[in-house]
Amino acid sequence: MSVTQETEKKQSGRSKTKKVLNILLKVFGAIVIVILLFVATVYSVNKISSHSEQKRMETYGQRVSVDGKQMNISIQGKGEETIVLLPGFGTASPALDFKPLISELSPYYKVVVVEPFGYGLSDQTERERSTANIVSEIHEALQSLHIDRYILMGHSISGIYSLDYVNKYPNEVSAFVGLDSSVPTLSEQKIDSSDTQPIKWFRNLGFARLQLKLSADPYDGLPYDEQTKEQLNILIRKNMYNTTQLNEAESMYSNFKAAEQLTFPVNLPVLFFVQKNHPAAENWIPEHEKLIKDSVHGEVVLLEANHYLYRSHAKEIAENFMGFMKEIQ
Template sequence: MKKWRKRFVKFLIFDLVIVLLLLSTGLIYQQVGAREDAKILVPPGKLYKVHGDNMHLYTGGEGDVTVVLASGWGTANPYVDYYPLYEKLAPNTKFAVYDRFGYGYSDRTDKKRDVDTVADELHELLEVSGQKPPYVLVGHSLGSLETLRFAQKYPDEVQGIVMIDGGSPEHYANDTSDTASVIGGFMNQFRIKTGLLRLSLQSDAVVEASNANRNELKLVPDNLKKLDTTALLHNYGNANTVDELREMSANAKVVVDNKKPFPFPLTILTADYFGASEPEWDKTQAEFTSWSEHSKHVTVKDTEHYIHQYHPDLVANEILELVKK
């Protein structure tokens, strides 16, 4: 009996040593990889001090109107994600792609991700970088909230708004999901910090699956695809992005509480999800038109949530319509 106990204790110690060794190896693997990510993620645009931290802005094109592109939640590298769209816009107008704190090439911040702070950060970024209104604001997905709040706070600077499958404030205000607890939870953070996420993304099949709703980035050059994966490893699950999810419902209610139909045009582009869209989403998308006195709703066929990765020509044409008004 004593021999059995001694063997059992030895097995436990051995297993514990193996587990600790694997954890240590994973932590080192993640830390070394994170340092390499930082070397690769050289800003393609410029960094500007906004509320004391560095915020990234990438601009191009020429014109009297600037199209400001706001990414959706979790879009790790907006510069890459919007590539198919701003390539279409550049010959016809000026554009500006910005990274919220915690995204792309911007710093992370200790400031709460409430919608007023985010909208004010964008306004300051546009000012310090020398951009001039009028702006046509483009919001994808959750980027709709900061876009609308910016328009509420600075209406004289806005010429129009285009939503790329952007959720309505009413939709987000009633959203009861707790995604923040999943993304910011122990198991997911353990996966990130021990290098398991990094290891999984060495597989082309896993990367392709993660880009499934972005048309597998078929319209993006290979070198930018690699940058996108690097940015995902660098930014996924950080405190700023998790806080955005926590604040989502409260932020939406702030926007709803200040609702007054805009006097400028609002175009709502809704994905058909290849015929698999949800009735409730379609309903709130149709009702989204109530946010402007001059609204337009278009359901885009044969597309997923990232419409601009499937039909950038269509999206660009809708934006340019508002640029020319």
């Protein structure tokens, strides 16, 4: 092969390589543009939808001043005894979410639903979501409404906060009822701010709405009317992954650890409603039983239900609870 032919061959090879690179660059550029357009569409749809939903959102309950911010409290029923309901982590609208249970209890009790900061219609807060702060805020809200004697009823993570609460205010709490409530020995995994930062971007760009769109309806087939479900869905999209709740997630591990040193007061009546078959924790039931082993009045009721057992088994919970209260009086 002559020098000229070899040069032409090299130039031809370079030309082909350049064409391939140009094609790859164009494909890469097209992919980037498609991704950017997709992100922009998701972001725009979320902004427009959020604005529309804000107009359709219905208010409920009453707002009270706590630590310079507004906390929403819902009160139903006029019974002589008061029940204070506390939600599980991330519950978008406690007052609406507890509706089946409220319907069963309100004919006999005054039912007070506290929506902590970052939940329901309450403000958000930058204050650390330690158990001490959450408990003091709930107490301040109740005090402002002159509610000073009540049965505390908490779902999930509120079981951890309630352990602290009943020890701090033993003269106010007459009994505790756990709704598949968390126990200190079965701690959540540690979450750092570095773990929540991507979630903030995920929310701010509108992908939380897309996630919900692709997820199953958590209220499908449950005793919630269409108007309530619509409002629940609006508030889920409003509060999902908000800053206050993410801060609470970051504080969760240390809150569980602090609760390991606590026990229920021996003379405090304690009733646990627990799911019979926990999907992840085999010792879910034994750990609840351990918490009340020294209680003068302690009982565990097992239900064939998931973690949100008050949504599907409200009547059964109410009947067992009222029977328990009659026995201890």
